[in-house]
Amino acid sequence: MSSRLAPEHPFPTGLNDAYEGLKWVTENALLLSANLSKGFIVGGLSAGGNLTAVVAHRARDDPFFADKPITGQLMMVPGIVHPDAHPDEYKxxxxxxxxxxxxxxxDKVDLYRCYSANPKDPECSPLLYPSHANLPPAYLQICGRDPLRDEGILYERVLREAGVKTRMDVYPGVPHAFHWHFGHIPLALKYDQDTKYGxxxxxxQSVPNVKSVL
Known part of the structure; x- marks a missing residue:
């Protein structure tokens, strides 16, 4: 199951596909040899981190997930707010x-190319949701030389202040998704290891005393 991609399929097609895929997984966990009671984590990198934040909000408010809630969010170098929608209090x-x-x-040009939605729509800019309470625990990874750096750092704080358990790792001096482009450097190896720890x-957070196989 794959999401239809932009620009051929503009917003919110990809988001809606991701959410329908999430529901399919929820209903068909046994087919995947999965046990959601052991943990139900959504995650993604860059635009996938944006989708992660949005589907976590949708699922929080959707009765469909009442008895099978998402238990964790993994957001790697996520896009959290459109650059034209920065709230005054955070500018x-x-x-x-x-x-x-x-x-x-x-870079900045690439960032703008990623967006086609209304900048102030929370489903485009999840920082703008009126409430972040009761979301699942979140782990974020942030790159220091990334246009998205500050919104990721801010989002961790906003979540934490809303009572969400958070953890964050920041990688100084390296660009967006550097671990793909420069996978041989020590910081990239640390990034990969941190993902496993995250x-x-x-x-x-969801199942005490889990013995990880990572």
Whole structure:
């Protein structure tokens, strides 16, 4: 099962496909040899991190998930708020779009190309949801030389202040998704190891004393 991709299929097609896929997995866990009572984690990188944040909000408010809630969010270098929708109270904290506008691997121009939705729609900019309470625990990975850096750091704090359990790792001086492009460097190896630790941490939030196989 795959999501239809932009730009041929504009927003919210990909989001709706992701959410329907999530529901399918929920209803067919046995076919996948999965046990959701051991942990039900959603996750993604970059635009996938954005989808993760949005589907977590949708699922929180959807009676379909009342007896099978998502137990964790893994957000790797996520897009959290459209650069044209930065709330006034946070603008002084959201400077990385300009600071890293010419960053390698992913720059300001690339960032704008990723968006086609109304910037102020929370399903495009999940930072703008009126409430972040009662969301599942979240683990975030943030790159220091990334236009998305500050919104990820801010989102971790907003979640934490709403009572959500969070954990975050920041990788100074490296660009967006650097571990794909420069996988041989020590920081990329640390990133991959941290992802495993982050997943273990998320599982431990829902099922005490989980012995991770990662």
């Amino acid at each position: 002084s904290e959201l400077t990385s779009v300009e600071e890293n506008k010419d960053a390698p691997t992913f 997943l273990r941490w998320l599982l431990n």
